[in-house]
Amino acid sequence: MPTFVQILDFVGTFAFAISGIRLASAKRFDWFGAYVVGFVTAIGGGTIRDLLLDVTPGWMTDPIYLICTGLALLWVILWGKYLIHLHNTFFIFDSIGLALFTVVGLGKSLALGYPIWVAIIMGSITGAAGGVIRDVFINEIPLIFRKEIYAMACVVGGAVYWLCTITGSEPYVAQVVCGITVFITRILAVKFKICLPTLKGEEG
Amino acid sequence: MPTFVQILDFVGTFAFAISGIRLASAKRFDWFGAYVVGFVTAIGGGTIRDLLLDVTPGWMTDPIYLICTGLALLWVILWGKYLIHLHNTFFIFDSIGLALFTVVGLGKSLALGYPIWVAIIMGSITGAAGGVIRDVFINEIPLIFRKEIYAMACVVGGAVYWLCTITGSEPYVAQVVCGITVFITRILAVKFKICLPTLKGEEG
Amino acid sequence: MPTFVQILDFVGTFAFAISGIRLASAKRFDWFGAYVVGFVTAIGGGTIRDLLLDVTPGWMTDPIYLICTGLALLWVILWGKYLIHLHNTFFIFDSIGLALFTVVGLGKSLALGYPIWVAIIMGSITGAAGGVIRDVFINEIPLIFRKEIYAMACVVGGAVYWLCTITGSEPYVAQVVCGITVFITRILAVKFKICLPTLKGEEG
Numbered sequence: 001m002p003t004f005v006q007i008l009d010f011v012g013t014f015a016f017a018i019s020g021i022r023l024a025s026a027k028r029f030d031w032f033g034a035y036v037v038g039f040v041t042a043i044g045g046g047t048i049r050d051l052l053l054d055v056t057p058g059w060m061t062d063p064i065y066l067i068c069t070g071l072a073l074l075w076v077i078l079w080g081k082y083l084i085h086l087h088n089t090f091f092i093f094d095s096i097g098l099a100l101f102t103v104v105g106l107g108k109s110l111a112l113g114y115p116i117w118v119a120i121i122m123g124s125i126t127g128a129a130g131g132v133i134r135d136v137f138i139n140e141i142p143l144i145f146r147k148e149i150y151a152m153a154c155v156v157g158g159a160v161y162w163l164c165t166i167t168g169s170e171p172y173v174a175q176v177v178c179g180i181t182v183f184i185t186r187i188l189a190v191k192f193k194i195c196l197p198t199l200k201g202e203e204g
Numbered sequence: 205m206p207t208f209v210q211i212l213d214f215v216g217t218f219a220f221a222i223s224g225i226r227l228a229s230a231k232r233f234d235w236f237g238a239y240v241v242g243f244v245t246a247i248g249g250g251t252i253r254d255l256l257l258d259v260t261p262g263w264m265t266d267p268i269y270l271i272c273t274g275l276a277l278l279w280v281i282l283w284g285k286y287l288i289h290l291h292n293t294f295f296i297f298d299s300i301g302l303a304l305f306t307v308v309g310l311g312k313s314l315a316l317g318y319p320i321w322v323a324i325i326m327g328s329i330t331g332a333a334g335g336v337i338r339d340v341f342i343n344e345i346p347l348i349f350r351k352e353i354y355a356m357a358c359v360v361g362g363a364v365y366w367l368c369t370i371t372g373s374e375p376y377v378a379q380v381v382c383g384i385t386v387f388i389t390r391i392l393a394v395k396f397k398i399c400l401p402t403l404k405g406e407e408g
Numbered sequence: 409m410p411t412f413v414q415i416l417d418f419v420g421t422f423a424f425a426i427s428g429i430r431l432a433s434a435k436r437f438d439w440f441g442a443y444v445v446g447f448v449t450a451i452g453g454g455t456i457r458d459l460l461l462d463v464t465p466g467w468m469t470d471p472i473y474l475i476c477t478g479l480a481l482l483w484v485i486l487w488g489k490y491l492i493h494l495h496n497t498f499f500i501f502d503s504i505g506l507a508l509f510t511v512v513g514l515g516k517s518l519a520l521g522y523p524i525w526v527a528i529i530m531g532s533i534t535g536a537a538g539g540v541i542r543d544v545f546i547n548e549i550p551l552i553f554r555k556e557i558y559a560m561a562c563v564v565g566g567a568v569y570w571l572c573t574i575t576g577s578e579p580y581v582a583q584v585v586c587g588i589t590v591f592i593t594r595i596l597a598v599k600f601k602i603c604l605p606t607l608k609g610e611e612g
Binding site: 051054114117132139140144145146147195196197200 | 484
């Protein structure tokens with residue numbers, strides 16, 4: 001029986017892989033290219049985190065992420081044209097992934113003895129860096145640098161985790177509150193089109 | 205006396221470096237930039253593999269890869285305009301490199317105790333990831349995601365290696381069969397223009 | 409009291425971060441994106457070096473680099489439009505960073521027992537790779553591959569370090585001479601517009 005966290009992990013991985021495969025398909029990638037972009041979107045953030053923390057990347061210990069990406073590719077091949085109608089569903093799934101990956105990255109870093117500020121960065125990398133590699137591969141400026149609150153939601157969640165721990169919460173409670181914060185921040189930011197200010201170029 | 209494998213390694217490294225330097229020269233890179241792109245094309249796949257496997261990247265233990273890239277640059281500077289007539293030769297050399305790098309990456313991962321599915325991915329990364337970094341550096345969508353059977357040849361070779369081992373072949377035999385499979389798959393794919401299907405974008 | 413090297417490190421980090429934030433602002437990145445690009449420009453080279461050397465990246469052990477990037481972002485937000493008048497100042501600061509980062513990367517590699525040719529590459533990566541990641545993130549061909557002497561200044565400095573050690577200099581003297589060489593090479597290259605030759609594309 002998979003645990004609740006494993007189900008969330010699968011849903012998040014699936015949503016991240018779908019996002020990579022959709023953008024790859026818009027660029028006319030072949031099946032192999034789309035699979036690789038989907039896989040890297042799903043596991044890229046965790047891989048960079050694990051390289052920085054000097055531990056074996058999670059996907060190298062369990063083939064579930066390869067299988068999950070394969071199912072995502074199959075889904076897009078079979079029902080890709082209906083994906084646009086599932087926009088809201090995938091937005092929710094993607095936000096679940098963002099929240100869970102942030103909590104996982106944060107918890108893993110703390111368990112290895114890193115200070116909270118490193119853990120917050122690692123949580124954000126886990127949630128957001130896969131999308132950055134995806135955008136580099138499809139030769140676009142990474143979306144999270146220009147639009148919407150995305151990685152900032154991870155940072156906000158991380159800060160809330162910190163607040164929880166210094167006010168004496170159990171780690172378990174802090175993790176749930178952190179994940180819910182990331183999820184709600186992301187949902188609210190998109191619903192109310194909350195953006196960070198943009199820098200003005202010197203030429204402008 | 206260099207061994208047969210060392211000669212193949214040199215030929216493959218040279219061909220990969222030439223491919224990076226040629227694409228860099230089409231973008232008017234200077235000699236230094238061309239050298240870096242050539243070097244990264246040659247050693248990038250193995251470096252990513254070694255970071256993931258947590259071992260010291262091979263090129264940091266032997267200056268032969270730096271020297272080989274230097275010779276490749278010299279070649280392009282002196283005889284670059286004749287390279288187009290050597291197209292078939294370099295295609296063969298490049299395919300030798302792809303085959304050998306796949307076998308090396310696969311063998312190294314198995315020797316470290318990783319399961320076969322990790323080893324197949326590592327073999328493919330060793331063969332194909334250098335070309336991905338090359339294309340990111342010259343600001344193009346990675347070629348292997350859109351055209352031709354390239355990294356798929358590594359995956360096919362890895363699958364054949366797996367078949368060999370479960371049918372009781374010696375590792376040495378499995379490696380030779382794997383390398384030949386990668387080489388032939390690549391040659392046939394280009395000769396008969398075998399492509400994977402392309403995903404259709406949702407807008408289309 | 410910060411040491412002289414710590415002050416140089418802060419000045420170099422600040423200049424590198426400013427360079428990332430300026431280029432991000434020209435692409436209309438939001439504050440978060442500009443911060444990330446600035447941070448990666450400042451610490452990216454050292455991070456790649458530390459991953460290759462298999463040690464914990466320096467910025468994960470001291471929050472000063474995060475703080476320094478935050479100050480750089482604040483500076484650009486408040487006084488960004490005057491930056492163009494400080495062009496020469498930032499060029500000097502950037503060259504100080506290049507020189508110091510080269511010396512630090514070189515020294516760290518030698519201290520870990522790597523041979524001098526690996527140390528020279530690590531010094532160059534420390535100085536120049538952050539700018540490469542910056543340019544990939546803003547979706548431009550990395551500047552150092554096409555224009556000016558930049559990473560080559562690191563290589564020249566590394567070669568001078570080598571000459572110093574084989575002629576019997578103390579490590580301390582070799583480091584100072586190396587840093588000054590990088591700094592002067594960079595300044596002279598820009599002042600006299602010294603470039604490396606460009607490769608001609610085969611189509612040309």
